[in-house]
Amino acid sequence: MSKNSDRGFWDSAQKHLIRYGGAFEPAIIERAAGSFVYDADDKPILDFTSGQMSALLGHSHPRIVATVSRQVAQVAHLFSGMLSRPVVELAERLAALAPGLDRVLLLSTGAESNEAAIRMAKLVTGKHEIVAFSKSWHGMTGVAASATYSAGRKGYGPAAVGSLAIPAPNSFRPRFRNADGSLDWQTELDDAFDLVDSQSTGSLAAFVAEPILSSGGILELPQGYLAALQKKCRERGMLLILDEAQTGIGRTGTMFAFQRDGVTPDILTLSKTIGAGLPLSAVMTTAEIEEEAHDRGFLFYTTHVSDPLPAAVGLAVLDVVEEEKLVERARDMGTKLFDGLSRLKQRYECVGDVRGRGLLLGVEIVKDRKDRIPDHQLGAAIAAEAFRRGLSMNIVKLPGMGGVFRIAPPLTISDEELELGLKIIAEAIEAGLAANTSRPGIAAE
Numbered sequence: 328m329s330k331n332s333d334r335g336f337w338d339s340a341q342k343h344l345i346r347y348g349g350a351f352e353p354a355i356i357e358r359a360a361g362s363f364v365y366d367a368d369d370k371p372i373l374d375f376t377s378g379q380m381s382a383l384l385g386h387s388h389p390r391i392v393a394t395v396s397r398q399v400a401q402v403a404h405l406f407s408g409m410l411s412r413p414v415v416e417l418a419e420r421l422a423a424l425a426p427g428l429d430r431v432l433l434l435s436t437g438a439e440s441n442e443a444a445i446r447m448a449k450l451v452t453g454k455h456e457i458v459a460f461s462k463s464w465h466g467m468t469g470v471a472a473s474a475t476y477s478a479g480r481k482g483y484g485p486a487a488v489g490s491l492a493i494p495a496p497n498s499f500r501p502r503f504r505n506a507d508g509s510l511d512w513q514t515e516l517d518d519a520f521d522l523v524d525s526q527s528t529g530s531l532a533a534f535v536a537e538p539i540l541s542s543g544g545i546l547e548l549p550q551g552y553l554a555a556l557q558k559k560c561r562e563r564g565m566l567l568i569l570d571e572a573q574t575g576i577g578r579t580g581t582m583f584a585f586q587r588d589g590v591t592p593d594i595l596t597l598s599k600t601i602g603a604g605l606p607l608s609a610v611m612t613t614a615e616i617e618e619e620a621h622d623r624g625f626l627f628y629t630t631h632v633s634d635p636l637p638a639a640v641g642l643a644v645l646d647v648v649e650e651e652k653l654v655e656r657a658r659d660m661g662t663k664l665f666d667g668l669s670r671l672k673q674r675y676e677c678v679g680d681v682r683g684r685g686l687l688l689g690v691e692i693v694k695d696r697k698d699r700i701p702d703h704q705l706g707a708a709i710a711a712e713a714f715r716r717g718l719s720m721n722i723v724k725l726p727g728m729g730g731v732f733r734i735a736p737p738l739t740i741s742d743e744e745l746e747l748g749l750k751i752i753a754e755a756i757e758a759g760l761a762a763n764t765s766r767p768g769i770a771a772e
């Protein structure tokens with residue numbers, strides 16, 4: 328019998344864990360290394376989501392293991408008013424990577440970084456309204472949750488006063504179309520801001536955006552959109568906050584996703600990838616905004632702010648990304664993965680769309696490609712078949728969209744591992760379709 332069926336483990340999990348969303352995978356994970364996690368039978372499972380989109384260097388990268396061991400013995404945590412070398416060094420390194428964003432605050436989680444960014448935006452503008460995308464995810468706490476529209480809004484009482492949303496541009500299902508049928512995002516953006524202006528009480532503080540909405544189903548802001556959004560913000564005296572939790576540190580083929588667009592935000596938040604699986608996040612902003620915030624008494628005093636252990640990990644992550652040329656690698660491997668997934672799209676009618684950038688890609692499962700009718704059931708079946716075959720892929724299920732696989736392997740993934748993942752996806756699609764024989768399935772080639 329499989330050791331994953333350990334009754335004691337699952338009974339205890341059921342008895343003692345608070346369920347926090349979704350179902351648990353049907354395996355007990357004992358260890359992880361590189362691109363794989365290993366279950367209780369020591370079966371390798373290819374991790375196509377880098378843990379929770381974080382393990383940028385794969386699992387248990389020797390440099391991270393060595394850094395944690397060294398730093399935990401030297402100094403891990405300090406009184407929040409004390410500084411250590413890794414903190415100042417990491418701030419300096421990050422500032423050098425994002426010219427103009429010279430000031431850095433080091434925290435632990437993505438939600439926390441967005442809390443701090445929004446708090447700072449409110450303080451320096453003296454306003455309180457925060458606009459975000461309708462399919463955003465910025466975290467599960469306070470104002471970050473108030474700016475999260477893709478899930479979790481119902482049942483928790485009022486969101487922060489002044490929370491406003493605009494539609495996330497969706498090239499696969501355009502709301503406004505150009506003559507050739509493509510997304511007319513400029514008209515959509517103009518229309519959305521007309522609505523923002525009519526709802527606003529005159530207190531617009533900031534727009535918070537992901538360059539690629541990940542939990543929203545891998546919706547990439549079209550080229551030019553970010554610059555147009557920044558213009559809308561400037562016209563209204565709002566700050567632009569970019570949340571690069573998933574896109575930062577090379578994943579999309581540039582160090583930060585905003586660099587493709589040549590748009591530097593007023594405030595940048597980093598998390599997930601900067602700690603490569605350990606809890607580290609950062610808020611970055613201009614010297615001017617930081618001075619203003621400080622003059623107005625900016626307070627974000629937390630237990631783990633400026634802790635040396637995660638800062639040392641962040642430095643090791645940047646070193647490895649540089650030494651192993653992982654930004655370029657994300658671009659090259661991303662192209663290979665995109666091509667492989669596009670071949671699956673040619674082959675299977677149920678693969679409605681392949682999108683994304685670098686090693687942050689999405690595959691949307693639909694009932695038929697012409698009408699783009701979502702197929703959550705088939706998506707869930709494919710994900711389960713893939714897991715059974717040793718591939719972990721995350722699927723997002725959103726109203727109005729099909730099941731979307733989010734594919735974000737470690738940037739260190741090898742060619743063989745990538746091919747293995749593509750092979751398992753194809754097998755899982757075949758198995759998912761076979762379970763539902765009424766479906767046409769294979770596209771005309």
Ligand SMILES: Cc1ncc(COP(=O)(O)O)c(C=O)c1O
Pocket residue numbers: 436437438439441464465466467537541542570571572573598599
């Ligand atoms: C874009 C983005 N921002 C913020 C968060 C929240 O980060 P955390 O879960 O570390 O609080 C997430 C988490 O998925 C995210 O995808």
